[in-house]
Amino acid sequence: MHNLLKILTALIFSLSLYGETISVMTFNVENLFDNRNDAYKTDETYLEFSKKQTPAHIRNCEKISTKRWRDDCLYIDWTDEVIEHKLNSIATVILSYGNNGPDIIGLQEVENNRILKQLFKKLEGAGYKHYVLLEGSDNRGIDTAFISKYKIIESKLHKIEFSGATKQQIGDTREIHESVFSINNKKITVFNVHFPAPYNPVFMRKAAFSTLEKLASVTKGPVLALGDFNVTQTEDDKEQTFKNANKTWYVSHRDQCSDCNGTSYWFTGKSWSFLDVIMVRKNRNTNFVADGVSIVNHPLQTREDATPIRYDAKNVIGVSDHFPVVGIIELN
Incomplete structure (x- = not known):
């Protein structure tokens, strides 16, 4: 209520005649990413899982000290549907x-x-x-x-x-x-x-x-x-x-x-x-x-x-x- x-x-004031209201x-x-790997940016977390299987990607993820962020980097499947x-x-x-x-x-x-x-x-x-x-x-x-x-x-x-x-x-x-x-x-x-x-x-x-x-x-x-x-x-x-x-x-x-x-x-x-x-x-x-x-x-x-x-x-x-x-x- x-x-x-x-x-x-909000609706009443938007109709105000004595002052402009917005x-x-x-x-x-929270992390509105596409799933393309942009050069010079550390956006590898937000890729499809199938693209995360390279040794280079896994090595980079394992360098992340915070467990939740490390797991996201390794396992999030950032598909078009997601x-x-x-x-x-x-x-x-x-x-x-x-x-x-x-x-x-x-x-x-x-x-x-x-x-x-x-x-x-x-x-x-x-x-x-x-x-x-x-x-x-x-x-x-x-x-x-x-x-x-x-x-x-x-x-x-x-x-x-x-x-x-x-x-x-x-x-x-x-x-x-x-x-x-x-x-x-x-x-x-x-x-x-x-x-x-x-x-x-x-x-x-x-x-x-x-x-x-x-x-x-x-x-x-x-x-x-x-x-x-x-x-x-x-x-x-x-x-x-x-x-x-x-x-x-x-x-x-x-x-x-x-x-x-x-x-x-x-x-x-x-x-x-x-x-x-x-x-x-x-x-x-x-x-x-x-x-x-x-x-x-x-x-x-x-x-x-x-x-x-x-x-x-x-x-x-x-x-x-x-x-x-x-x-x-x-x-x-």
């Missing part, structure tokens, strides 16, 4: 919001334009007209992307400077993706981020936040930032990361969504975190509408205990280990 009320709120989603779709199922599942979750999906979708962990186009085609009938992915420098080849009902005017990547990080640590990071959208003759800038993973040092995420802050401060007009910020609840409690961000941004889970558990669940530590966040720059005549933030908990992706079901290629179930977040934004 609560989610229904939020959807109705709905935006951030969704880490990819099709994952794409359909992602599309189903996206379109479940308001029946036609949000206006702008920011995606994380998308391999390339080839697989992004396949997802776009499954959403096109709901009014989506534009998509963009810029190839970044992440070693695995995972990138950030947008799919939008509004025109994307321009896009660029911004490198994050990590003073003191190792080459290996830097290779496990993504640039900040900036896209500018035209919304009924209004321009809005959206930064799509996928910050360094929690196993990387805290200073790397601080550097990423610092870069984002600098970019937002020199950008004119309405500014949003969304994505996988990779700040665990434990880290946030200690570093006060989002409390500090709240000085210059409205933050989805701090300013709203008080009854939300989180977007990602760590089963080992039995704890929720808001890894996935939407932020609205303050003092830009822009804000979340009242009760305008929600987490999409679709049955395809949600266990009985309310935790997310990561994608399981063997049993062909689940969607992603991150729930999507939606925010309704008013542009005055």
Whole structure:
């Protein structure tokens, strides 16, 4: 019932005559890869099993220290049928919001334009007209992307400077993706981020936040930032990361969504975190509408205990280990 009320709120505000409103989603779709082996990227995990039988592939997999990732590299059978199922599942979750999906979708962990186009085609009938992915420098080849009902005017990547990080640590990071959208003759800038993973040092995420802050401060007009910020609840409690961000941004889970558990669940530590966040720059005549933030908990992706079901290629179930977040934004 609560989610229904939020959807109705979205529909009501979308008809507002006194201010332009848009709905935006951030969704880490967890390893949305095709099954081609791209040169210079470590994407060998996402191949058909029949192509994984070479001694070279097995040797490379056995170098992976984390058992689950090593087993995935050796045994996942990433067939065309598995990819099709994952794409359909992602599309189903996206379109479940308001029946036609949000206006702008920011995606994380998308391999390339080839697989992004396949997802776009499954959403096109709901009014989506534009998509963009810029190839970044992440070693695995995972990138950030947008799919939008509004025109994307321009896009660029911004490198994050990590003073003191190792080459290996830097290779496990993504640039900040900036896209500018035209919304009924209004321009809005959206930064799509996928910050360094929690196993990387805290200073790397601080550097990423610092870069984002600098970019937002020199950008004119309405500014949003969304994505996988990779700040665990434990880290946030200690570093006060989002409390500090709240000085210059409205933050989805701090300013709203008080009854939300989180977007990602760590089963080992039995704890929720808001890894996935939407932020609205303050003092830009822009804000979340009242009760305008929600987490999409679709049955395809949600266990009985309310935790997310990561994608399981063997049993062909689940969607992603991150729930999507939606925010309704008013542009005055």
